[in-house]
Amino acid sequence: MEQEQFEKESKEKNEENEKSWRRMKMGFAVFGGALTVMGGCLIVEMGSPRRGEEGQILEDEYSGLPIVLQYLKRTWKELTFYEKMIKEPSREKLLPDPLPAPYQPKYTLVLEFTDVLVHPDWSYQTGWRFKKRPGVDQFLQSIANSNYEVVIFTSENALMLWPVIDKLDPENKFISYRLFRDSTHFIDGVHVKNLEGLNRDLSKVIVVDWNKSAVKFHPQNSLILKKWKGADDDTSLLDLANLLQTIAMSDVSDVREVLMYYGQFEDPIAAFRDNQRRLLEQMEEQERLGRDPALARSWLGTFTRR
Template identity: 85%
Template sequence: MNTSVEVYKFAVFGGALTVMGGCMVMEMGAPRRDENGAIIEDEFSPMPIVLQYLRRTWKELTFYEKMIKEPSREKLLPDPLPAPYQPTYTLVLEFTDILVHPDWSYQTGWRFKKRPGVDQFLQQVANSDYEVVIFTSENAFMIWPVIDKLDPENKFIAYRLFRDSTHFIDGVHVKNLDGLNRDLSKVIVVDWNKQATKFHPQNALILKKWKGADDDTALLDLANLLQTIAMSNVLDVREVLTYYSQFDDPIAAFRENQRKLMEQMEEKEKENKTNNPPIASSWIRSFTRR
């Protein structure tokens, strides 16, 4: 009895799939028509009618697959502005878990929590010779209004790129920096997902994923790192990023390097004071010497 029921279920399921497949072929494989209803000839018109429908259906399915897996356009950003209006460096930022974190509660439902220091960070880097680009694997319809709230007057974020600008490979939305239309020696991409930047790992600064902690200071340290790069007029940012890519936490490594540098500067200053006393002190001693 149970066997009969199972066979019946499979038969119904198979029949439903057959009907759905047939409807899809009839819809997607039908020849196109002009405004008067006349059939428009295409490369499949000379074929037998069944083969025509199958080949058109396959072409449509391949087209939709390409739409999902490849960026919607080759050139993701417009041409750079003429000098001196174009910033020297381009900063590409993942939005989710770098600048904000999706948070849910019974009281508010879903909302995006701003990372500590995000406002100061955006202002600081935008005023430090960086063209700021949001390049996220999220959908535009969900993230666009959040970016509007973060930068309502479009003062700091120059461009916005979303999921439709990525390559979909092995379940990951990969960001191809070749499409940015910028000199890659001046492009820095900040992300938490190493796979999302695998086309250009030498341009990537991979941070730890921010999960909403209120005591986080990573963005402030990141701003200092980026400012240091800009003030140093680094010719190829990939050299700096390759160095920091060896650390699990590049921001902590930069913070430690800064601490060591300050200690060295303090030691140097002490040595200079010891070897070269202040002018005023030397002048007084020269007039009070017996």
């Protein structure tokens, strides 16, 4: 009796396994058929020859090949074109030509937007919003009035950030240009900013970011800050403004010398803050000894390049 029950259960189990396997094979067949149909439609659509205004077929470099090869090669060309659109900037010249003197600022400041100027923040009360970094309004105003052309260059999508930037600078007083994801190179999963496309003298270009990989083409032009995560007691932008104003007031001929010096520190803003403190101590010492404090001020321009 037990043997019969066991054989019955085994038979039912085998039948169920066979049904499951048949369903799986059918699913694979349907999926494979759908992919085949979609692939065929893609080849027919992308591989067909171009036609003129009157519907006539236009000759191309593949017209002399067998019909199947024509379609395959045209499809591959189209796919390569779209891949290039994703991986390379949408245009070679990202910014227009500089303005004629004296309207063109001497220096160009390139700023990452997310986690440098603002931080995406979520709460039950407000949902998702962009939180402004402490001092961001004063920072933009002071830098735009210090012989800097301000450019937002972010790896984020334009549709998402354009209205946020509008709120930050509603009258376009401080931010001259905006560049987004379509202006970057996509390499190994990272959107990389190529400063060569800015159409500016790179000896006068400073890029501020928190991601080294995003500026790996031009590390000598980069000032890498710690990523701002929304802390309310942050003062980095005010210190950054002081550093940038010092560069402008010192009339630095090649900003890369300054940036390479500060690039050796894990926290360049803290290093600049320490340099400022020591400068003030030296000036106070000069005054205490009855010497002209202008001697200390005279080397302010070279302080950041030692």
